[in-house]
Amino acid sequence: MSQFQKKVELVRSEVIARDVVRLTFNALEIATAALPGQFVMIQIGSGKDPLLRRPFSIHQTSSEGYLQILFKVVGRGTELLAQYRVGEQLSLLGPLGKGFVLGEPSKACLVGGGMGIAPMLFLASRFQQLTTQGVVPKVILGARNREELLPLIGDFEALGLEVLAATDDGSLGHHGLVTDVLKIINLGSDFTVFSCGPRPMMAAIHHLCLKEDIRCQVSVESAMACGMGACLGCAVPLKAGGYAHACSDGPVFEAGELLWSL
């Protein structure tokens, strides 16, 4: 698997909602090699603040070599990242980690919550490319409110996909959790659920899928320092005992391999 460390140019910066930003980089090698579910580590700033690269899921790629990330401003690194301007250069390392194992598009259900929606767009694009006879994957997206969710839904609809929405405050779609929607649509056991979002959301999805005998893959966003299997900073507990590296063994895992607590 090819990995690159490249200085790439920021070609677009969009504020999607309050504190939610999408950046587009001209990153031909990384974009071409990337698979859905993989991530990049980004060096933010040129000095020692912040010292470590920050990990971000690959949100979308294009055949022209553009690569997008979508992120929420939560601390020092993301605050600085949001301030970069078009034309500036950043160092990207990637694509890193193991991505989703794709199956039959008509038997796929993508579930993204909050910034866990980021990798779902890239995954949806790949499924859409595999789609035959107009049979498309199901998509369920959840966020706190309409403001955060609506602009992202448009990107999935542009791919020809219908989105089932859930918001915490009921301002768009179902008033409640993505898991409520997952229960309502009643998938068959021949489906695979692909999920990324807050850990409690993924734990609930895993337990639901387990009950219904549905395969479930999750992308785990644990804190990371090196992103390459060298520091043990990203250990995730396994059901069979011991730990895996989220950065190199994941970030995508079969949900049943991990040790969950609700």
Ligand SMILES: Cc1cc2nc3c(=O)[nH]c(=O)nc-3n(C[C@H](O)[C@H](O)[C@H](O)COP(=O)(O)OP(=O)(O)OC[C@H]3O[C@@H](n4cnc5c(N)ncnc54)[C@H](O)[C@@H]3O)c2cc1C
């Ligand atoms: C594989 C992977 C993919 C990711 N993809 C995305 C993405 O697509 N979009 C996005 O917005 N974020 C994503 N994240 C999380 C992102 O890396 C962190 O939000 C970012 O590193 C925070 O940096 P900071 O310097 O702004 O915040 P810090 O100052 O480092 O931390 C600020 C706050 O955020 C919390 N935090 C830091 N890292 C994480 C994390 N990994 N998970 C949960 N809380 C965290 C800290 O505990 C602290 O409370 C991903 C993380 C991983 C491991």
Ligand code: FES
């Ligand atoms: S982040 Fe260093 S081992 Fe995974």
